[in-house]
Amino acid sequence: MRRRDFIKIAFGGLVILGGSLTIYRLLTQQSWQPSLNITSISPAGGSETNLIDLAETRVLVSGLQVPWSIVPVGGGMYIVSERIGRISVIMGNTVREIVSTDVASVGEAGLLGLAIHPEFPSRPYVYAYMSYQDSGDIYNRVVRIRVDTSTWRALSMQTMLDRIPGGYIHNGGRIRFGPDQKLYITTGDASIGSLAQRLDSLAGKILRIEDDGSIPKDNPFYPSPVYSYGHRNPQGIDWHPSQGFMVASEHGPVAHDEINVIIPGGNYGWPHYAGVGRDSRFIDPVIESGTTTWAPSGVSFIKGDLFKQFQGDLLVACLRGERLLRIRFLDTKKAYVAEELLIGAFGRLRDVVIDDDGSILISTSNRDGRGLPSPGDDRIIRIVPR
Numbered sequence: 001m002r003r004r005d006f007i008k009i010a011f012g013g014l015v016i017l018g019g020s021l022t023i024y025r026l027l028t029q030q031s032w033q034p035s036l037n038i039t040s041i042s043p044a045g046g047s048e049t050n051l052i053d054l055a056e057t058r059v060l061v062s063g064l065q066v067p068w069s070i071v072p073v074g075g076g077m078y079i080v081s082e083r084i085g086r087i088s089v090i091m092g093n094t095v096r097e098i099v100s101t102d103v104a105s106v107g108e109a110g111l112l113g114l115a116i117h118p119e120f121p122s123r124p125y126v127y128a129y130m131s132y133q134d135s136g137d138i139y140n141r142v143v144r145i146r147v148d149t150s151t152w153r154a155l156s157m158q159t160m161l162d163r164i165p166g167g168y169i170h171n172g173g174r175i176r177f178g179p180d181q182k183l184y185i186t187t188g189d190a191s192i193g194s195l196a197q198r199l200d201s202l203a204g205k206i207l208r209i210e211d212d213g214s215i216p217k218d219n220p221f222y223p224s225p226v227y228s229y230g231h232r233n234p235q236g237i238d239w240h241p242s243q244g245f246m247v248a249s250e251h252g253p254v255a256h257d258e259i260n261v262i263i264p265g266g267n268y269g270w271p272h273y274a275g276v277g278r279d280s281r282f283i284d285p286v287i288e289s290g291t292t293t294w295a296p297s298g299v300s301f302i303k304g305d306l307f308k309q310f311q312g313d314l315l316v317a318c319l320r321g322e323r324l325l326r327i328r329f330l331d332t333k334k335a336y337v338a339e340e341l342l343i344g345a346f347g348r349l350r351d352v353v354i355d356d357d358g359s360i361l362i363s364t365s366n367r368d369g370r371g372l373p374s375p376g377d378d379r380i381i382r383i384v385p386r
Contacts, residue, residue: 051310051326052341056386060361061095062376067363068173069114069298070380071126072355079126080380083110083368087128087145089152090380098147099154104131104138107168108368112140113175115183117211121149125211127183129173131166140164140171142185144213160213161225165190165203170233170251174298178246179239182208182216184227186234186248193271196230204231204270206248206262220265230268230282236299237262240312245332247286249296249316257294258285259316261332287327287335295320297365298351302326306358306385313338317349317362319370324349324362346381347371359384 066083073079078090085103088095103111109131117125126145131138142161145154160183170188178184189196189204196204199221208219208227215223228248236249250258250268256275260268260283269282276284298317302310314335316325326339342349342362350365360383366373 048338049309050339050341051307052339054307054385055360055383057342057345058382058384059376060380060382061090062379064095064363064378064380066110066350066365066368067378067380068110068112068350068365069175070351070353070361070363071114071116072353072361073116073120074356078355078361078380079114079116080363081111081114081128083112085111085130087111087114087126087154091152096152098126098152099145099157101130101157102132104133104166106131106138109138109140109166109168109171112171112173113186115175115177118177118181123211124149126154127160127175129175129185131171138166138168138171138190140166140173140187142175142183142209142213144211158213161185161202161207161209163202165192165195165201167191172231172234174235174237176237177211178208179244181211183211184208184237184246185225186231186237188233189231189270193232196232196270197267197272199224199226199229202226205229206231206234206237227264228262228266228268230266230270230272232270232274234260235297236316238299238301238314240329241301241303242312243332247299247314249299250285251295252289252293255289255291255293257289257296259287259296259299259314259327259335260285286329286333287337289321293320294318294323294325296325297349298353298363300352300354300360302358302360303354304358307360315352315354315360317352319348319350319365322347322349324352346379347374347377355382 069081071079086100087098113129115127117123146156167190172186172188174186185207195201206228207225233251234248246262252274275288296316314327323343324341328338329335347366348371351363364378366377
């Protein structure tokens with residue numbers, strides 16, 4: 001297995017918020033296809049075409065420190081967060097630091113999700129979800145960073161939402177703008193399960209705010225930012241490209257990981273149960289892992305023509321499961337795992353996004369304290385047609 005090598009060059013004369021401009025210059029452009037163990041399941045028990053049979057992988061960048069979120073910004077460029085507190089832009093064969101900020105990078109906490117304003121770059125805002133410590137306690141906040149897109153320097157940072165309960169584990173952390181141009185935020189239960197059921201707490205929720213941090217008047221519990229509740233540790237959200245329904249991935253306790261269809265005001269059951277609970281007070285997942293552990297994180301629906309026959313299928317990046325799931329929805333109440341890709345090929349997978357051209361980007365999370373890092377980790381990998 002050959003991987004891209006890189007060298008790191010620091011230019012002390014170029015300063016970004018007090019730090020040096022860092023460029024990773026890639027020396028080779030090796031494309032490779034690992035041997036994979038693929039499982040495909042269909043409702044009728046028949047065979048289906050596998051995405052991986054039509055695709056190959058290419059390492060886009062190496063040497064990152066727990067990349068948590070990838071955001072395409074157009075023109076073949078991407079913004080990436082690293083849990084240590086660094087936000088960078090990938091431009092071709094270079095990675096340039098936008099800002100490095102102090103975060104509580106302990107356990108699962110740190111700099112987590114990223115999003116860009118729906119009108120980026122005319123409104124040049126990057127949103128970030130980050131952990132911090134106050135009097136020994138860990139909290140999370142959502143900030144808005146104004147960026148000079150000609151130099152890719154951070155100009156200012158403003159807090160949009162604060163005092164989200166956090167901890168060493170169960171911080172949630174995914175943020176994404178929806179089709180309605182509202183910002184959605186996943187939060188974990190901060191290891192206190194009862195908080196997920198409390199509407200006066202921001203823990204164990206999916207939250208919804210305006211781009212300026214104000215609360216939408218059509219929120220189900222206005223003036224609260226709470227959109228749905230009863231979540232344990234949701235780490236991925238996306239919307240079906242044609243039908244518009246929203247889904248979220250959620251970590252269960254040891255097993256019973258979930259993919260949920262999210263409705264406004266919905267109660268998803270935690271801590272009363274995980275997986276399918278058969279309790280009319282709560283909303284069951286559309287699909288769960290059963291006794292298997294996926295540890296699902298980032299999710300994205302396939303769109304565009306590059307992998308046209310898989311449009312509308314959901315890709316799920318799995319941490320402990322060390323694979324990429326492709327889930328097919330029959331409707332909002334029925335779904336099945338159509339394919340398991342890259343089993344063990346890259347280790348723990350944190351995020352998956354669809355680029356503007358329809359290619360698939362995934363990030364590894366092997367330096368997060370739970371993985372077994374290989375030389376070059378952590379990496380961002382592109383999946384493209386052969």
